[in-house]
Amino acid sequence: MSGKKQPAMKIYDGQYKELMTVRRLEQDGSDLVITGKIFGAMPMKARLRPEEARAALKMLDLRTILFLLTLIFRKGDPMPEEPVGVRPDPL
Helix, strand or coil, X not given: CCCCCCCCEEEECCCCCEEEEEEEEEEECCEEXXXXXXXXXXXXXXXXXXXXXXXXXXXXXXXXXXXXXXXXXXXXXXXXXXXXXXXXXCC
């Protein structure tokens, strides 16, 4: 083992709770295969087909396209901390 940590991308919900950790993006034929874990526990492999990628691009306006082009150069905002002593409502 090299001891090198595998890169990961995390996706959060509206309350900054982790929804998904993406560990790998790779090509399989014409599809993009997304490998990771949902909610930090359940392994998953998702496939993005070309027609779905085109549908996603149709949802973008010019402002969002410009935002995406500059996103990797922006400084991230700190994640808000949960208030001490406050428990989330049970579902």
